[in-house]
Amino acid sequence: MLTIALAKGRTVDDLLPMWRDAGIPLPPDMDDSRALVFEVDSPFGTVLRYLLAKPADVPTYVSYGVADLGVVGKDVLLEQQKEMYELLDLQVAKCRLCVAGLPADKTRRPERVATKYPKLADAYFRGQGQSIEIVPLSGSIELASVIGLTDRIFDLVQTGSTLKANGLEVFDSVHDISARLVANRSSYRMKHRWIVEMTERLKRVIPGGRRHRI
Numbered sequence: 001m002l003t004i005a006l007a008k009g010r011t012v013d014d015l016l017p018m019w020r021d022a023g024i025p026l027p028p029d030m031d032d033s034r035a036l037v038f039e040v041d042s043p044f045g046t047v048l049r050y051l052l053a054k055p056a057d058v059p060t061y062v063s064y065g066v067a068d069l070g071v072v073g074k075d076v077l078l079e080q081q082k083e084m085y086e087l088l089d090l091q092v093a094k095c096r097l098c099v100a101g102l103p104a105d106k107t108r109r110p111e112r113v114a115t116k117y118p119k120l121a122d123a124y125f126r127g128q129g130q131s132i133e134i135v136p137l138s139g140s141i142e143l144a145s146v147i148g149l150t151d152r153i154f155d156l157v158q159t160g161s162t163l164k165a166n167g168l169e170v171f172d173s174v175h176d177i178s179a180r181l182v183a184n185r186s187s188y189r190m191k192h193r194w195i196v197e198m199t200e201r202l203k204r205v206i207p208g209g210r211r212h213r214i
């Protein structure tokens with residue numbers, strides 16, 4: 001059995017078409033079921049078991065080894081820095097981690113930043129030589145700047161429409177983000193043949209053909 005933890009939401013939504021193009025079997029009912037675990041036969045000589053997890057929990061399942069593989073955004077991997085192999089940049093669910101705020105705040109010395117990524121935000125502002133208070137929030141980060149709780153936000157930007165709708169703008173683009181295929185370290189050795197089969201199939205369908213292995 002090969003167990004794969006997929007980040008629910010935007011990541012899996014963007015991933016499924018390329019997964020299908022790669023010829024990796026998917027359960028027929030995954031799109032519209034409330035179930036969280038799915039098993040399907042594969043032609044690779046193993047059953048594939050899919051786990052649908054919250055994005056922030058995928059690295060936990062993979063690092064504990066209850067999932068052999070995971071697909072999750074680089075934003076989550078950078079913030080958590082858990083032990084695992086990053087096998088492929090899948091080039092889907094792309095966005096940027098940015099510093100943003102109200103235009104009027106741009107020239108002010110930053111004092112507080114709202115974010116779902118406290119470690120990355122802290123590292124960024126330290127790198128700029130700025131000491132800043134981190135205000136951790138769990139979503140709708142833009143609200144913090146709109147109502148004046150913080151003078152900066154550190155958050156994902158894709159189309160920019162959420163910033164625009166709230167009168168905010170990008171001050172700095174910090175990391176390019178996309179979905180990554182990750183592997184548990186011992187699974188990578190013990191289930192090498194199946195993992196290579198999956199990665200080779202995915203490499204052939206990565207948009208733009210870009211890939212890397214760390």
Ligand SMILES: Nc1ncnc2c1ncn2[C@@H]1O[C@H](COP(=O)(O)OP(=O)(O)OP(=O)(O)O)[C@@H](O)[C@H]1O
Nearest residue numbers: 008009010011054055073074075093094095156158
């Ligand atoms: N425009 C975007 N906004 C947010 N995340 C995006 C965007 N585009 C791609 N992503 C990727 O999708 C992941 C988040 O997906 P989604 O927003 O569906 O989950 P969520 O349920 O809001 O996450 P959480 O559980 O952290 O609240 C991010 O980790 C990121 O890698």
Ligand SMILES: O=P(O)(O)OC[C@H]1O[C@H](OP(=O)(O)OP(=O)(O)O)[C@H](O)[C@@H]1O
Nearest residue numbers: 139140141155156157158159160161162
């Ligand atoms: O640039 P855009 O295309 O507008 O996308 C960016 C928005 O999408 C994400 O939020 P999401 O919709 O996931 O909601 P959340 O803030 O509750 O996580 C992100 O946190 C931004 O708010």
